[in-house]
Amino acid sequence: MDENLKSELRKQGIVATTLQELYNWGRKNSLWPLNFGLACCAIEMIAASMARYDMARFGAEVFRPSPRQADLMIVAGTVTKKMAPQVVRLYNQMAEPKYVISMGACAISGGPFKQGYNVLKGIDRYIPVDVYIPGCPPRPEALIDALMTLQKMIDRQPLTGPDRPRHLQADAPSEFIVPEFGAHDLDPSQNPEVWQAPLVNISLAGTDDAGND
Amino acid sequence: MTNSPYLPVIVLLLAAVAFAVGPLALAWVWAWKFSPRKPGPSKNAIYECGLESKGDAWVQFHPGYYLYAIIFLVFDVEAVFLLPFAVAFTGLTLGAGIAMLVFLLLLVEGLVWAWQKNVLIWS
Numbered sequence: 001m002d003e004n005l006k007s008e009l010r011k012q013g014i015v016a017t018t019l020q021e022l023y024n025w026g027r028k029n030s031l032w033p034l035n036f037g038l039a040c041c042a043i044e045m046i047a048a049s050m051a052r053y054d055m056a057r058f059g060a061e062v063f064r065p066s067p068r069q070a071d072l073m074i075v076a077g078t079v080t081k082k083m084a085p086q087v088v089r090l091y092n093q094m095a096e097p098k099y100v101i102s103m104g105a106c107a108i109s110g111g112p113f114k115q116g117y118n119v120l121k122g123i124d125r126y127i128p129v130d131v132y133i134p135g136c137p138p139r140p141e142a143l144i145d146a147l148m149t150l151q152k153m154i155d156r157q158p159l160t161g162p163d164r165p166r167h168l169q170a171d172a173p174s175e176f177i178v179p180e181f182g183a184h185d186l187d188p189s190q191n192p193e194v195w196q197a198p199l200v201n202i203s204l205a206g207t208d209d210a211g212n213d
Numbered sequence: 214m215t216n217s218p219y220l221p222v223i224v225l226l227l228a229a230v231a232f233a234v235g236p237l238a239l240a241w242v243w244a245w246k247f248s249p250r251k252p253g254p255s256k257n258a259i260y261e262c263g264l265e266s267k268g269d270a271w272v273q274f275h276p277g278y279y280l281y282a283i284i285f286l287v288f289d290v291e292a293v294f295l296l297p298f299a300v301a302f303t304g305l306t307l308g309a310g311i312a313m314l315v316f317l318l319l320l321v322e323g324l325v326w327a328w329q330k331n332v333l334i335w336s
Contacts, residue, residue, distance in 0.1 A: 066261050086263030092255035093263075096248065159247070167248055174251035 020159045027097065028154040029059035031147065034070035036090065039077025041104040041137040048140035055140075058147050067093040072150070074143070075129075078106035078113055079120040081186050085178050088126045092175040096167035099154075101146050102129040105136045112136065125190035127176055128166075280332045284324070291320050 009016050037045055049055045049063060064070040067090045079087055091100065102123055105111030110121040123129065130153060133146045157165045166172040176194065179186040190197070260266040298305075298313050327333060 068261060089255050089265075090261075090263045092253065093258065093261055095256075096251060167251075170249035175253035175255050178255065 023159060024155050024157060028151040031058070031060045031072045031099070031150065032062045032064050032070050033060055033072040033074050034067055034090065034094065035063035035065045036073070037076045038079060038083060038087075039106065041076035041107070044137045044140055045074055045076045045103065045143060048143045053140040053144060055144060055147065058144070058151065060147055067091075068095060070094055071097060072099050072101065073127075074101045074103050075107040075123045076103045077137075078111065079123050080118050081120055082118070082181055084120045084123070084126065084186055085181060087123060088176060088178045091127045092178065096174055097165055098167070099131075099150055100127055100129045101131045101133065101143070101150065103133050103143060103146070104138055105134060108132050108134065120186070122195075125195045126179060127191075128194055277332070277335060280327070281335075284327055284332070287320060287323060291317070 006016050033045075033049075037043075047053060049061060055061055060072065067073075071094060073091055073094065075087065091098070100123075102108050106113060106119070107123050110116070110119045113119040114121055124132075131146045131150050133142045135142050138146075154165075157163070159165075159168060167174075173193075177188065177191050179188060179191075258266070259270075294313075294316065298309075
């Protein structure tokens with residue numbers, strides 16, 4: 001339906017909508033985050049859900065302690081290699097549709113601990129991330145901005161065609177490889193279906209193993 | 214029948230049930246028609262704290278725990294009886310005081326028995 005016609009009708013007191021808009025409207029305003037914090041970013045996440053910043057305005061106040069009832073995972077903090085399998089398993093246990101916000105420098109890339117032997121260099125190596133928030137830690141406003149970005153993303157998703165969201169595609173996976181905590185590193189060290197190592201030096205393409213550690 | 218005073222109640226009841234069941238049925242029909250089911254080993258797992266469960270849930274508890282619990286319960290009930298007794302103490306007759314003492318002695322006897330059976334030593 002034409003957008004101009006729709007706004008014209010709205011002025012006359014007639015609301016015209018599509019099933020897709022209605023469905024996405026319901027979906028974006030009922031994001032239930034998983035009550036799950038890993039490090040200092042979790043404190044900012046808690047602050048964002050409390051009275052001063054009040055994430056409840058966006059329908060995201062119902063933090064669920066069980067992955068079965070949650071549909072938004074906020075990876076808030078440093079993901080250590082010991083914790084990574086549990087994070088991926090929790091993501092697997094969440095019901096569709098599910099979304100991931102990677103909160104803070106650590107969850108994105110390892111952050112200040114990137115050189116550490118025990119820190120996972122970004123949770124996007126194992127699970128698909130929808131929104132990244134930079135910051136160390138990001139302020140509650142940044143988390144609210146990420147939530148709004150995610151809501152806009154959900155609002156834009158068509159329900160049919162190849163661009164439809166993952167939970168409506170029968171062949172899109174709902175569970176991802178849970179890495180094992182091995183003797184030297186996580187096994188596998190990344191999920192190639194989700195993440196490919198970026199080529200740092202193009203002349204070394206093919207032989208380069210940068211980013212694999 | 215049309216003048217039955219219960220008719221509005223029945224209509225409201227039906228509306229209330231439809232209000233509760235309607236959205237659930239709609240969600241179910243939507244999921245069945247559009248959302249493909251995606252079960253998996255992690256999703257079907259019983260435990261939901263990120264860790265894999267190990268072993269069987271049907272484990273045996275040490276019987277010592279039950280003896281402990283029973284003795285605790287006996288003295289818990291004793292406290293329930295002692296409190297009103299203490300509150301009404303000044304107004305009670307000698308007979309009531311003796312009856313309470315007998316009650317206490319019976320419980321203490323039970324404790325002595327448990328003590329002699331080494332129930333109080335955790336092993």
